[in-house]
Amino acid sequence: MMGLIDLTLIWVGLIGLGVFMYVLMDGFDLGVGILFPFAPDDESRDLMMNSVAPVWDGNETWLILGGAGLLAAFPLIYTVFLPALYIGVFLLLAGLIFRGIAFEFRFKATKNKHLWNYSFFGGSTVASFAQGAVIGAYVQGFETENFRYVGGAFDWLTPFTLMTGLGVVAGYALLGVTWTIMKTEGRTQDWAYKLAPWLLGAVLVFFLLVSLWTPMMNERVMDRWMSNISWLWIFPATTVAFAGWIFTRLRKRAEGSPFIGSMVLFAMFYVGVLISMWPYAVPPNYTFWDAASDPGSQLFLLIGFLFLIPIVLGYTAWTYWVFRGKVRPGAGYAGH
Amino acid sequence: MDFDPVLISRIQFAFVVSFHAIFPVFTIGLASYVAVLEGLYYRTDNPLYLRLSKFWTKVFAVVFGMGVVSGIVMAFQFGTNWSNFAYSASNFLGPVLSYEVVTAFFLEATFLGVLLFGRDKVPRGLHLFSACMVAIGTFISSFWILSANSWMHTPAGVEMVDGMVQMTSWTQAIFNSSFPYRFAHMALASFITGGFVVAGVSALYLLRGNHVETSKKALKMCVIMLAVVTPMQLLIGHEHGLNTFENQPVKVAAMEGAWETKSAAPLILFAIPDAANETNHFEIKIPYLASIVLTHSADGVVPGLLEVPADERPPVGIVFWSFRIMVGLGLIFIAISLLSAYQLYRGHLYDSRLLLRAYTWLIPAPFVAVLTGWFVTEVGRQPWMIQGLMRLDEAVTPSVTGWMALVTLIGYFAVYAVVFSAGVFYLRKVVEGGPDPIESDSDSEGSNARPKRPWSAVSNQLDEAPSAAGS
Numbered sequence: 001m002m003g004l005i006d007l008t009l010i011w012v013g014l015i016g017l018g019v020f021m022y023v024l025m026d027g028f029d030l031g032v033g034i035l036f037p038f039a040p041d042d043e044s045r046d047l048m049m050n051s052v053a054p055v056w057d058g059n060e061t062w063l064i065l066g067g068a069g070l071l072a073a074f075p076l077i078y079t080v081f082l083p084a085l086y087i088g089v090f091l092l093l094a095g096l097i098f099r100g101i102a103f104e105f106r107f108k109a110t111k112n113k114h115l116w117n118y119s120f121f122g123g124s125t126v127a128s129f130a131q132g133a134v135i136g137a138y139v140q141g142f143e144t145e146n147f148r149y150v151g152g153a154f155d156w157l158t159p160f161t162l163m164t165g166l167g168v169v170a171g172y173a174l175l176g177v178t179w180t181i182m183k184t185e186g187r188t189q190d191w192a193y194k195l196a197p198w199l200l201g202a203v204l205v206f207f208l209l210v211s212l213w214t215p216m217m218n219e220r221v222m223d224r225w226m227s228n229i230s231w232l233w234i235f236p237a238t239t240v241a242f243a244g245w246i247f248t249r250l251r252k253r254a255e256g257s258p259f260i261g262s263m264v265l266f267a268m269f270y271v272g273v274l275i276s277m278w279p280y281a282v283p284p285n286y287t288f289w290d291a292a293s294d295p296g297s298q299l300f301l302l303i304g305f306l307f308l309i310p311i312v313l314g315y316t317a318w319t320y321w322v323f324r325g326k327v328r329p330g331a332g333y334a335g336h
Numbered sequence: 337m338d339f340d341p342v343l344i345s346r347i348q349f350a351f352v353v354s355f356h357a358i359f360p361v362f363t364i365g366l367a368s369y370v371a372v373l374e375g376l377y378y379r380t381d382n383p384l385y386l387r388l389s390k391f392w393t394k395v396f397a398v399v400f401g402m403g404v405v406s407g408i409v410m411a412f413q414f415g416t417n418w419s420n421f422a423y424s425a426s427n428f429l430g431p432v433l434s435y436e437v438v439t440a441f442f443l444e445a446t447f448l449g450v451l452l453f454g455r456d457k458v459p460r461g462l463h464l465f466s467a468c469m470v471a472i473g474t475f476i477s478s479f480w481i482l483s484a485n486s487w488m489h490t491p492a493g494v495e496m497v498d499g500m501v502q503m504t505s506w507t508q509a510i511f512n513s514s515f516p517y518r519f520a521h522m523a524l525a526s527f528i529t530g531g532f533v534v535a536g537v538s539a540l541y542l543l544r545g546n547h548v549e550t551s552k553k554a555l556k557m558c559v560i561m562l563a564v565v566t567p568m569q570l571l572i573g574h575e576h577g578l579n580t581f582e583n584q585p586v587k588v589a590a591m592e593g594a595w596e597t598k599s600a601a602p603l604i605l606f607a608i609p610d611a612a613n614e615t616n617h618f619e620i621k622i623p624y625l626a627s628i629v630l631t632h633s634a635d636g637v638v639p640g641l642l643e644v645p646a647d648e649r650p651p652v653g654i655v656f657w658s659f660r661i662m663v664g665l666g667l668i669f670i671a672i673s674l675l676s677a678y679q680l681y682r683g684h685l686y687d688s689r690l691l692l693r694a695y696t697w698l699i700p701a702p703f704v705a706v707l708t709g710w711f712v713t714e715v716g717r718q719p720w721m722i723q724g725l726m727r728l729d730e731a732v733t734p735s736v737t738g739w740m741a742l743v744t745l746i747g748y749f750a751v752y753a754v755v756f757s758a759g760v761f762y763l764r765k766v767v768e769g770g771p772d773p774i775e776s777d778s779d780s781e782g783s784n785a786r787p788k789r790p791w792s793a794v795s796n797q798l799d800e801a802p803s804a805a806g807s
């Protein structure tokens with residue numbers, strides 16, 4: 001399996017980056033949905049929805065790429081996670097569908113606008129929770145035999161995954177609220193400024209809970225963090241430092257940095273999870289190398305990706321450039 | 337009560353894939369039509385083409401959006417309900433599906449934005465280019481997904497090693513033997529679907545005396561195209577059938593309702609197949625015709641279902657009847673298309689009210705033909721997941737129980753009922769509006785607001801009367 005170049009390691013990097021990009025990109029627009037019912041009025045809701053409208057369906061294409069890419073490079077992850085999270089995956093998909101159609105129909109509705117508000121909120125929240133539960137289930141591990149999931153339908157639903165689910169809801173809400181700060185002004189922005197510190201606090205509480213709970217649940221994680229690789233502690237330390245920085249930036253009513261800071265929080269958290277779990281793709285039994293597809297298949301797709309992904313990024317960038325004039329700076333997009 | 341997870345998973349997959357399939361089959365044809373309209377407008381500057389293009393782009397945007405949301409579900413069905421299949425076939429299936437995403441999905445999504453909202457933002461040539469990219473994207477997408485599907489019918493370029501598919505030749509696997517036929521058959525089906533919908537809506541306007549000039553133009557384009565394509569489809573379908581006869585004779589036996597292997601086999605027009613007694617009731621047949629069609633010789637041998645044990649036969653009734661519905665509709669399409677072409681030649685197409693009415697009735701027909709066609713090929717492959725290599729009961733997710741599959745099946749029913757009724761409701765509004773709205777430049781608003789959202793190209797308001805549209 002190990003040639004001159006470790007294809008599996010390259011694919012860990014590619015898929016890891018892809019999943020991380022998806023989480024960051026879809027994170028803030030799911031977050032806007034989570035915050036929807038708490039917005040001061042319908043005009044603010046229009047603004048918030050318009051601010052994420054140009055990007056959300058592009059993000060969903062990355063989710064499909066994530067699914068297909070996992071099947072191509074790490075089929076074991078695809079074929080254990082999806083059966084194990086069967087009910088959760090249904091909730092995730094139903095959530096994404098309801099929020100997707102809410103985007104499209106809310107602006108066209110008049111009498112039933114409030115229904116689409118709930119559809120957007122409910123769909124976004126359920127989808128976020130399900131994604132958090134996936135992370136929790138990954139940390140928790142899967143009952144497998146002979147490369148197959150053999151556990152029950154609700155094994156994934158534990159107090160721990162409930163907590164990681166709620167944690168991601170809080171985290172996405174933080175991304176959503178700091179995005180709203182960046183993209184709006186006036187009373188919508190004032191409301192977001194008021195809400196942001198509370199959400200940041202909630203995220204920190206969840207961060208602390210997960211950080212304490214995970215090593216207690218899992219000896220391997222405990223050993224990893226208590227080992228002599230002391231530089232690992234840079235990541236949680238950075239997390240706390242950035243949280244403090246976001247607090248002060250919020251108090252100074254900075255517009256862009258709270259959002260960037262929140263993205264860094266997510267990045268640190270993400271790296272922390274990977275450090276804890278490395279090198280396991282499907283814990284406790286299978287590493288990324290066990291989960292990998294045939295090197296020939298990995299190579300066949302890698303060669304195509306090397307040519308195609310730059311082209312995709314190129315024409316995506318071109319369309320953003322084409323539409324550059326439409327974004328009203330700081331004010332989001334016009335309502336109807 | 338115990339439910340069979342394999343059966344419910346099959347029903348679930350059949351439901352979500354059938355629901356999904358009706359959208360792309362329409363958008364593939366429609367994307368090409370829009371590209372042609374844009375090309376004609378570019379060359380002739382005739383505003384009729386522009387109006388038609390803008391109108392059908394609106395319809396395209398709504399249907400494409402429904403295809404996207406239902407398509408996301410498909411990307412995960414293989415893992416949730418058919419994980420053993422997904423795992424075994426991942427070395428082939430994974431890269432092929434990933435290539436579909438990077439070569440087609442991004443192309444369609446990105447250039448659709450320019451097509452919908454970029455008319456005033458990019459030079460005319462680039463706008464036409466975007467329309468072509470969307471159309472090409474839909475074909476690239478069909479290329480990959482039909483390659484994967486065809487490979488399940490006629491697997492090639494692989495060997496099974498310890499239950500895992502290992503690649504021996506990518507070219508042989510991607511261009512497996514049934515793929516060219518299936519691709520051509522599906523491409524023509526898309527043109528026919530798009531053609532009959534556009535023709536049907538145009539005929540509706542002509543009957544009402546609305547949008548007369550644009551509708552005449554659209555109907556004429558469709559009639560000429562359909563008169564060429566529908567007979568072609570009969571030939572391609574026949575060739576596809578011969579390929580199936582060679583590779584999956586049991587499927588053809590089910591299509592023909594043939595139980596016993598016969599030389600000089602008759603073509604059965606009507607029958608009630610009885611799987612329990614391995615016979616047909618109430619047969620109406622034409623002597624020798626099945627042998628002539630399949631072997632090109634009156635005494636050619638047509639193998640029957642009894643050649644294989646009962647547990648290797650597909651459900652005969654579904655395959656037999658779906659095939660007849662598909663072929664029957666196909667023959668109606670040919671008759672209507674040729675008759676219309678003749679009327680067009682005589683100059684009587686637009687005042688033949690019965691013909692126009694027939695077109696309005698036929699709007700749902702191509703969708704029925706496409707779905708029944710897929711029933712034939714997919715149900716006809718049963719009990720195989722990958723023909724000859726993996727059976728359905730080996731392919732299902734081992735941990736899925738009957739009630740899990742049932743609960744999610746009911747869930748998908750409920751979700752899609754909402755999506756479908758909202759979408760149809762909205763499409764009706766768009767069609768009520770027609771290609772010649774009072775303010776025809778309706779997408780300038782969209783271009784200021786939400787560049788990358790397909791459906792926002794349409795500015796009608798949902799629950800208001802058409803006359804009160806716009807806020």
